[in-house]
Amino acid sequence: MKKLLIIFGLMAFATTYAQEHFCATHKQKYFQKSYGKAANNQQLNLMNGYDVKFHHINLNIERNSTVINGNVRTIAQVLVNQLDTFGFELHSNHTIDSVVISAGERLTVQHQSNFGYVVFNQPKIKNSLVDVTIYYHGDASVAAGAAIGSGFTTGSSTRWGNQATWSLSQPYSAYEWFPCKQALQDKIDSVYTYITTSNENKAGAIGVLKNIINLPNNKVQYQWQSTLAVDYYLISIAVAKYVEYNTYAHIDGDSMLIQDYIYDNPATLTTLKPELDNTAPMLEGFSNLFGKYPFWKEKYGHAMAPFSGGMEHQTMTSIGIVNFGIVAHELGHQWFGDHVTCKTWKDIWLNEGFATYCEYLALELLSPSEAPADMLAVHNTVMSQPDGSIWFDDTTNVSRMFSSRLTYNKAGAFVHILRYELNNDSQFFAILKLYQQQFAFGTASTFDFKTLLEQQSVKDFTQVFNQWFYGEGYPTFNVSWNQINDTLYLVSNQTTSSTTPLFITPVEFKITFAGGDTTLRIMHNQNQVWFKMPLNKVASLITIDPNNWIINRGTATKDVTIVGLNESNQHQTNIKIFPNPAQNQIQITGVNASSKVFVFDALGKVQISTALKNNNLDISALNPGIYWVEVKDGSNQGCVKFVKQ
Numbered sequence: 182m183k184k185l186l187i188i189f190g191l192m193a194f195a196t197t198y199a200q201e202h203f204c205a206t207h208k209q210k211y212f213q214k215s216y217g218k219a220a221n222n223q224q225l226n227l228m229n230g231y232d233v234k235f236h237h238i239n240l241n242i243e244r245n246s247t248v249i250n251g252n253v254r255t256i257a258q259v260l261v262n263q264l265d266t267f268g269f270e271l272h273s274n275h276t277i278d279s280v281v282i283s284a285g286e287r288l289t290v291q292h293q294s295n296f297g298y299v300v301f302n303q304p305k306i307k308n309s310l311v312d313v314t315i316y317y318h319g320d321a322s323v324a325a326g327a328a329i330g331s332g333f334t335t336g337s338s339t340r341w342g343n344q345a346t347w348s349l350s351q352p353y354s355a356y357e358w359f360p361c362k363q364a365l366q367d368k369i370d371s372v373y374t375y376i377t378t379s380n381e382n383k384a385g386a387i388g389v390l391k392n393i394i395n396l397p398n399n400k401v402q403y404q405w406q407s408t409l410a411v412d413y414y415l416i417s418i419a420v421a422k423y424v425e426y427n428t429y430a431h432i433d434g435d436s437m438l439i440q441d442y443i444y445d446n447p448a449t450l451t452t453l454k455p456e457l458d459n460t461a462p463m464l465e466g467f468s469n470l471f472g473k474y475p476f477w478k479e480k481y482g483h484a485m486a487p488f489s490g491g492m493e494h495q496t497m498t499s500i501g502i503v504n505f506g507i508v509a510h511e512l513g514h515q516w517f518g519d520h521v522t523c524k525t526w527k528d529i530w531l532n533e534g535f536a537t538y539c540e541y542l543a544l545e546l547l548s549p550s551e552a553p554a555d556m557l558a559v560h561n562t563v564m565s566q567p568d569g570s571i572w573f574d575d576t577t578n579v580s581r582m583f584s585s586r587l588t589y590n591k592a593g594a595f596v597h598i599l600r601y602e603l604n605n606d607s608q609f610f611a612i613l614k615l616y617q618q619q620f621a622f623g624t625a626s627t628f629d630f631k632t633l634l635e636q637q638s639v640k641d642f643t644q645v646f647n648q649w650f651y652g653e654g655y656p657t658f659n660v661s662w663n664q665i666n667d668t669l670y671l672v673s674n675q676t677t678s679s680t681t682p683l684f685i686t687p688v689e690f691k692i693t694f695a696g697g698d699t700t701l702r703i704m705h706n707q708n709q710v711w712f713k714m715p716l717n718k719v720a721s722l723i724t725i726d727p728n729n730w731i732i733n734r735g736t737a738t739k740d741v742t743i744v745g746l747n748e749s750n751q752h753q754t755n756i757k758i759f760p761n762p763a764q765n766q767i768q769i770t771g772v773n774a775s776s777k778v779f780v781f782d783a784l785g786k787v788q789i790s791t792a793l794k795n796n797n798l799d800i801s802a803l804n805p806g807i808y809w810v811e812v813k814d815g816s817n818q819g820c821v822k823f824v825k826q
């Protein structure tokens with residue numbers, strides 16, 4: 182989900198303010214409201230006795246009211262040896278009229294403190310299906326009067342004037358409008374959403390619109406069906422006077438419907454069409470990067486609702502503000518959040534960090550000149566405070582969980598850092614594709630993601646996670662440099678803003694000279710790193726991290742007092758190379774015998790990327806010259822120079 186700080190007159194990507202994911206604020210407020218109203222452990226245990234297979238939501242809803250009535254049928258498979266009680270969450274604002282199980286048998290329902298249950302006449306045995314239909318009515322507006330932050334809301338758009346009623350259940354608010362089990366790891370295999378409303382309205386929902394049935398008294402029923410697994414908080418409805426705007430994306434030779442429900446207002450579609458028309462090229466581009474759009478058998482679309490942002494409801498994003506960043510963010514969630522959902526709320530960065538990164542990727546795909554400013558804005562937001570980690574433990578600390586700065590921006594920047602560490606885009610995107618395949622229509626944890634990343638890259642990411650994910654703060658590089666004849670000398674001093682004492686990271690330095698530039702990639706494996714390289718042009722400027730790969734600050738200044746390398750500072754590592762100089766083979770000690778190594782030339786280009794064999798490395802293919810070998814195998818890290826003869 183994403184909400185934007187609205188500053189009228191400013192473009193979304195203006196650099197004068199940092200992008201704010203105000204959904205965070207909304208979720209913080211909302212979580213406080215609903216926390217403690219969600220099921221307790223005993224109730225969760227009861228509900229974990231079954232696996233939800235199917236919901237048929239059948240409700241009467243109008244665009245100007247939060248009063249609803251109807252029924253929800255649930256089919257679930259019994260997971261325990263005997264299930265004698267069927268429990269479900271439903272807000273106490275609702276009155277349950279009756280509960281009917283298969284064969285029309287009515288059961289007595291108990292309903293208090295937002296939890297309902299029925300006791301079966303005969304216990305249900307393991308693997309059998311239970312089929313329960315709950316008839317109810319009530320006012321689903323639990324947070325009455327709140328402009329945002331209700332599971333079920335009605336309101337008018339301040340910009341367009343249109344009325345709408347819509348649901349927004351993340352994280353724990355589905356129970357405010359329908360009887361459900363709010364457990365992330367129990368995805369529902371299929372959901373039918375049938376909404377009856379006045380025939381001047383349209384009703385949007387997840388899946389495919391199978392039918393629109395005209396009913397007496399100027400009513401109409403919208404019948405949506407989805408047969409792809411969905412998490413409880415990604416089921417939604419939106420009812421308003423809409424016009425339908427349809428476009429198509431083209432993936433794998435097929436056309437797929439993009440179905441937008443736009444306020445029925447002459448100016449709305451005309452104004453928003455250019456932004457909405459980015460959806461198809463983004464969807465095609467993301468399909469190339471992450472794998473085919475996961476819900477291609479159904480559709481994608483937007484349904485407008487009067488709130489300041491977007492929410493990634495599966496196949497039908499609810500959207501209040503339509504701009505490039507929000508369209509990209511919510512579309513990215515269809516892969517990261519919907520298709521693969523965070524396993525627990527502690528893993529929420531896997532939803533929000535990747536969706537935030539999708540804003541950047543969409544710019545890379547469609548408007549590359551704007552991408553650097555976007556990442557710079559993300560970094561500046563992260564560095565607006567000196568500390569804070571993406572990781573958190575306390576899920577009762579709501580403001581931390583949905584921290585805009587950490588869960589959205591720092592996590593988005595972290596994904597960019599992982600791409601940089603891999604230093605191989607085809608591998609990076611192959612891993613993201615595999616992540617989508619391995620956890621398709623399921624859930625994944627931080628551990629699951631890190632394990633896959635390490636298995637596929639054959640690289641240990643413990644250090645990277647320790648400093649950027651679990652660790653706090655960011656590095657500042659103070660660089661001094663000088664050029665004497667054909668040699669450039671550079672010394673970089675790293676200080677850090679918080680508790681992480683050193684960020685062991687490659688750092689790029691762009692050296693600008695008359696008629697061109699070159700970029701070095703140096704391993705910053707100590708707080709102070711010295712470097713020299715041959716340069717037969719006159720350097721005029723050094724730029725630190727010119728491509729905004731890592732969260733950092735820095736300055737580079739020419740210092741004529743640097744007249745040579747302080748060799749004693751170069752090799753504070755256990756890693757040794759023998760012989761040096763060498764001809765065909767070097768032996769690298771002080772590391773594991775089969776560590777992964779990278780050999781860089783003097784321009785920072787990778788010349789060899791391989792694993793050591795018994796500590797040996799074949800360098801016969803290298804041209805004579807100076808090289809650096811970088812080793813990262815967890816505890817033994819370093820970057821050591823050698824000469825090929």
Ligand SMILES: [Zn+2]
Pocket residue numbers: 182183204510514532533536
């Ligand atoms: Zn989001």
